[in-house]
Amino acid sequence: MSDQSSTNASWGGRFSEPTDAFVARYTASVDFDRRMYRQDIQGSVAHAKMLCKVGVLTEQERDDIIRGLEEVRIEIERGDFEWSVALEDVHMNIEAALTKKIGITGKKLHTGRSRNDQVATDIRLYLRDEIDAISAELTRLQQGLAELAEKEADTIMPGFTHLQTAQPVTFGHHLLAWNAMLERDYARLQDCRARMNQLPLGAAALAGTTYPIDRFYTAELLGFDAPTENSLDSVSDRDFAIEFCSAAALIMMHMSRFSEELVLWASAQFRFIDLPDRFCTGSSIMPQKKNPDVPELVRGKTGRVYGHLVGLLTLMKSQPLAYNKDNQEDKEPLFDTVDTLRDSLRAFADMAPNLIARKDDMREAAMRGFSTATDLADYVVRKGIPFRDAHEIVGKAVGYGVKTGKDLSEMTLKELQQFSTEITADVFDVLTLEGSVAARNHIGGTAPDQVRAAAARAKAALAQR
Ligand code: ARG
Numbered sequence: 001m002s003d004q005s006s007t008n009a010s011w012g013g014r015f016s017e018p019t020d021a022f023v024a025r026y027t028a029s030v031d032f033d034r035r036m037y038r039q040d041i042q043g044s045v046a047h048a049k050m051l052c053k054v055g056v057l058t059e060q061e062r063d064d065i066i067r068g069l070e071e072v073r074i075e076i077e078r079g080d081f082e083w084s085v086a087l088e089d090v091h092m093n094i095e096a097a098l099t100k101k102i103g104i105t106g107k108k109l110h111t112g113r114s115r116n117d118q119v120a121t122d123i124r125l126y127l128r129d130e131i132d133a134i135s136a137e138l139t140r141l142q143q144g145l146a147e148l149a150e151k152e153a154d155t156i157m158p159g160f161t162h163l164q165t166a167q168p169v170t171f172g173h174h175l176l177a178w179n180a181m182l183e184r185d186y187a188r189l190q191d192c193r194a195r196m197n198q199l200p201l202g203a204a205a206l207a208g209t210t211y212p213i214d215r216f217y218t219a220e221l222l223g224f225d226a227p228t229e230n231s232l233d234s235v236s237d238r239d240f241a242i243e244f245c246s247a248a249a250l251i252m253m254h255m256s257r258f259s260e261e262l263v264l265w266a267s268a269q270f271r272f273i274d275l276p277d278r279f280c281t282g283s284s285i286m287p288q289k290k291n292p293d294v295p296e297l298v299r300g301k302t303g304r305v306y307g308h309l310v311g312l313l314t315l316m317k318s319q320p321l322a323y324n325k326d327n328q329e330d331k332e333p334l335f336d337t338v339d340t341l342r343d344s345l346r347a348f349a350d351m352a353p354n355l356i357a358r359k360d361d362m363r364e365a366a367m368r369g370f371s372t373a374t375d376l377a378d379y380v381v382r383k384g385i386p387f388r389d390a391h392e393i394v395g396k397a398v399g400y401g402v403k404t405g406k407d408l409s410e411m412t413l414k415e416l417q418q419f420s421t422e423i424t425a426d427v428f429d430v431l432t433l434e435g436s437v438a439a440r441n442h443i444g445g446t447a448p449d450q451v452r453a454a455a456a457r458a459k460a461a462l463a464q465r
Contacts, residue, residue, distance in 0.1 A: 010092050019086075029328050030083050033090040035335060037076050039125035040090050041069045043118060044109055046221040047201060051111060054212045061105045068102040069094070089328075090122075091115050112211035113204055116235040116323040120200035123330070125222065127244055130338045131193045135186060135465075137345035138251070142182050143462050144353030149175040150455040153448045156433045157272060157362035158371050165369025168433045171357055172451040179458055181254040188247040196240035199224040203234035206322035235323040238316055238330050245309040245334065248341045252302040255344055259295035262355070266292045272365070274356040279347075294351055298344045305340055308333035366433050367407050370398050375430040375439065376408055383422035393419045409433075 008019065019027075045066050052062035072094055075081045087093045092115070099106030149172040159169035199219040202208065208231045215227035228234040265272035275292055283289035311333045319326060373394050380390040397419045401408060408416075409431040416423045429435045441447040443454075 008086065008088065008092070010087075010095070024088075025085055027088065027325070028085045029089045029331065030085060030087065030093055032331055032335065033119075033122075033328075034076075034083055034093070035090075036122045036126045037090055037094065038073065039122045039129070040094055040118070041073050042125060043121045043201065043222065044069055044094070046218050047113060048109060049221060050214055050218045051108075051211075053217055054214050056111055056211055057108060061108060064102045064105050065098065065109050068098045068106060071101060072097045089115070089119075091118050112209040112213050113201060114206075114235075116205050117200050117203040117231075119327075120203070120235055120237070121222075123238075123241065123334070124196055124198075124200065124224075127241065127334070127338075128193060128197065128223075130342070131189050131244065134338070134342050134345060135189055137342060137349050138182060138186050138189070139462055139465055141345055141349035141352055142179050142186070142458070144349060145175050145179045145182070146455050146458040146462065148353050148355065149173075149179065149451060150459075152357055153451040153455065155357055155359050155362060156366050156437060158366040158369060159446070165366070165371050167374055168366045168371045168436045169446040170437055170448055170451050171359075171362060172448070172455065173446040176451065176454050176458065178254070178258050182251075183458075183461075185247065185251045185254060188250065189244075192240065192243045192247050194225075195243065197223075197225045198228045199226070200228050200234035200237075202227060203231035206232055206235055232322040236319065236321050236327070238312065238327060241330055241334050242309070242312045242316065245305070245312055245337050248337050249302075249305050249309045251341060252298075252305045252344065255348060256299045256302040258348070259299040262295040263292050263299070270365070271358055271361040273358060275351065276354045276356070279351045279354075294347050298348065301340050301344060305337055308337045363433065367409075370401060370408055372408055372431050372433065372436045373398055375436045376427070379427055379430045380420055380422060383420075385420065385422060
């Protein structure tokens with residue numbers, strides 16, 4: 001990257017001395033905004049086509065610009081492009097390179113636009129592409145979860161509240177809980193994409209332009225639903241980026257919960273799952289270790305995504321209309337959010353379908369902690385006893401179980417009848433783990449049949465995306 005300081009050719013007309021070398025570096029954004037070179041060129045090609053359509057450029061000029069921009073793109077992708085800090089940002093670097101290639105016509109490209117509406121357009125194009133890529137990873141993760149849920153529809157594990165054994169659930173049901181969160185996350189991303197899919201170009205610096213531009217045509221060329229309504233808002237608004245970061249923060253929050261459970265479950269204390277070796281690392285000192293680095297990192301990276309959300313909100317707070325240079329600071333948090341989210345989803349989409357359920361350990365854990373106590377209470381209620389009394393009866397039975405080291409299902413009928421004479425032999429249908437989960441047979445319940453149906457619905461919905 002060259003960084004010789006000089007008066008910038010794009011705006012240096014009124015200046016009598018070159019920009020201070022440090023200030024040039026301090027104010028430049030090319031180090032990071034060059035990431036949007038593809039969208040910058042895409043926007044410029046559409047702008048040139050529109051300028052030709054309305055008679056501002058000739059067809060020859062339009063074609064020269066498009067050809068020149070195409071050459072620039074190829075050079076950038078080959079790694080031959082010389083980025084210059086003196087040219088500040090991606091926009092002026094590309095425009096200067098174009099002018100070097102095609103001469104004076106290159107300077108006409110910027111007619112009727114400003115970097116203010118140009119950058120607003122580039123970010124939207126960029127974020128739209130990234131939302132699509134992120135949505136694809138999210139879908140892949142959901143598909144993996146739905147498939148695994150179908151396979152694990154009958155697998156029984158303890159369900160928890162307060163991280164204490166509560167009631168038995170099926171592992172498939174638990175997997176589909178994660179899927180339900182991700183389903184809302186997906187919808188939020190699509191909402192955000194739909195709201196931001198409007199073209200700011202044509203707002204120019206802030207007030208619009210005197211050229212006879214056709215913003216509907218440019219919008220159509222770039223796949224935007226419509227031009228934005230207000231030029232001042234167009235160049236200063238970054239709420240779409242905040243909205244994306246907020247959707248990203250929610251996804252990471254969900255993934256951090258998911259991660260926390262995987263880390264716990266992979267421990268020797270829980271032993272509910274095995275993570276495939278390729279998603280884990282070892283310890284250089286403790287030979288027995290297999291560490292769940294991927295979920296740990298996802299959990300850890302959630303913090304930086306939250307940080308970027310707060311950073312962007314603070315960046316925008318109290319900014320007067322219209323564009324302010326502050327807005328250049330939107331990119332690094334946004335880019336890092338995109339990278340972090342996309343990589344985290346990718347890692348999980350690769351890993352989740354390959355979780356190995358340790359069914360026997362899960363079952364054994366569900367046998368501990370009196371997870372069918374509620375089932376026994378419901379049973380006694382069905383025999384005509386008020387719930388409050390039933391609660392008391394089962395509480396005593398559990399106390400007896402704690403003393404004798406027996407689960408409710410391991411007690412004899414006689415033992416159970418000490419607590420209520422209403423209890424008869426059919427009690428064992430509800431005291432087993434299988435009986436307990438099968439009885440919760442309604443939509444949204446944990447019964448294996450419901451889990452199979454829910455997984456099938458999820459898979460069908462995902463196939464429609
Ligand atoms: N690099 C700038 C940004 O990211 C582009 C817009 C600059 N506009 C200006 N008037 N200096 O916001």
